[in-house]
Amino acid sequence: MNWTETLWLGVGFTGQALFSMRFLVQWFYSEKAKRSVIPVHFWYFSLAGGLTLLTYAIYKRDPVFIVGQASGLFVYARNLYWVHQEEAEPAALDHHLKS
Secondary structure (H helix, E strand, O other): OOHHHHHHHHHHHHHHHHHHHHHHHHHHHHHHHOOOOOOHHHHHHHHHHHHHHHHHHHHHOOHHHHHHHHHHHHHHHHHHHHHHHHHHHHHHHHHHHHO
16 A cells, blocks of 8 residues: 555544544533533534545545535534524623613
8 A cells, every 4th residue: 555545544534533533522421411412512523524534535536425424514514503603692692782
């Protein structure tokens, strides 16, 4: 195996590790809360892992893998949008009340 293939294999495994971390993070936070929760870190690991895996899929020219990862990225990004919108609402309300 040449160094280019080794590098891309590293990219693929890094993406898989990032994507897998989301489950460990979710499990940890759920155990801590004693209920099922999805922390914001879950979505960041999803996005980072998904982007890395999409890059690897494009390199491998695997259309099934590309479509799967690309479509997931929209879900992860949209959930992060909602999380940040929710965080911004109290600040906007506070600003409105002070006006």
